Amino acid sequence: MSVLIRLKSPKTAYEILEEVHKKDLSAKPATIYRALDFLCTNGFAHRIETDNTYLACDGQENPHVAQFLICLKCKQAIEFHSHQATTEISKRAKKEGFKITEEILEAKGFCQNCR
Ligand SMILES: [Zn+2]
Numbered sequence: 001m002s003v004l005i006r007l008k009s010p011k012t013a014y015e016i017l018e019e020v021h022k023k024d025l026s027a028k029p030a031t032i033y034r035a036l037d038f039l040c041t042n043g044f045a046h047r048i049e050t051d052n053t054y055l056a057c058d059g060q061e062n063p064h065v066a067q068f069l070i071c072l073k074c075k076q077a078i079e080f081h082s083h084q085a086t087t088e089i090s091k092r093a094k095k096e097g098f099k100i101t102e103e104i105l106e107a108k109g110f111c112q113n114c115r
């Protein structure tokens with residue numbers, strides 16, 4: 001999935017499939033989804049839940065919880081890892097007896113260039 005690794009901005013599975021098709025016409029959507037699934041599970045890529053897009057990880061230890069700042073104009077996603085935010089959420093969940101299965105932290109707005 002070198003295509004995804006090159007992705008600097010988030011792309012939908014369909015857009016990724018189109019990219020892959022430029023090199024390999026036999027690629028099937030199911031193959032793409034399976035590959036994306038694998039990459040996300042292993043922390044090589046992230047799924048932006050609110051946009052249903054995929055983005056290559058910026059190369060942290062895998063797997064990890066990532067937070068995103070997403071620009072509404074240029075669509076770039078800035079990945080960051082806030083240990084503090086994650087700790088705060090899990091502390092609260094523990095207090096409430098809540099079991100977290102998925103943790104999503106995505107903020108939308110405009111980046112420095114698009115403001
Ligand atoms: Zn990451």
Ligand SMILES: [Zn+2]
Binds near residue numbers: 073076111114
């Ligand atoms: Zn922007």
